């Protein structure tokens with residue numbers, strides 16, 4: 001897919017909601033673009049925050065993106081000659097993303113993946129743990145606890161009713177939401 005002598009690489013940006021993961025992904029995308037690298041940004045079509053066709057951060061950074069609904073469609077979104085593939089909201093793609101990302105990195109691509117590493121009830125959220133284990137570089141971000149202001153490695157769901165998207169194909173769809181239904185929490189306050 002790219003020059004054979006260029007080794008591929010997997011970089012992961014992981015954390016709870018509101019940790020600035022998309023912001024960090026878009027910062028690296030911008031740097032690569034300035035450096036003249038051929039960059040493709042991919043978002044999942046469940047990410048209603050950004051709307052179709054772009055990835056955006058809470059603070060306003062954005063980049064044009066290709067919207068993909070299933071991991072099997074991801075390869076088609078990556079044209080020949082791509083040097084950096086940036087995937088946002090990786091948790092929506094499920095565990096099938098792991099093998100694909102490994103394949104692409106083995107093939108010479110730099111693959112940058114950002115996503116939730118933890119569910120709202122404080123469990124590891126696949127495929128981020130697997131991707132973190134396989135990556136050359138992992139950036140673990142925290143948010144700010146909504147109760148005390150300390151580092152927040154978790155987020156909680158404040159209301160149970162509004163957050164669930166009724167689509168059995170996407171059991172992770174409960175993580176589609178904004179500040180009104182989820183809040184970052186530290187270890188002490190994650191169960192209050």
Ligand SMILES: [Zn+2]
Pocket residue numbers: 145146147148149150185186187188189
């Ligand atoms: Zn706290």
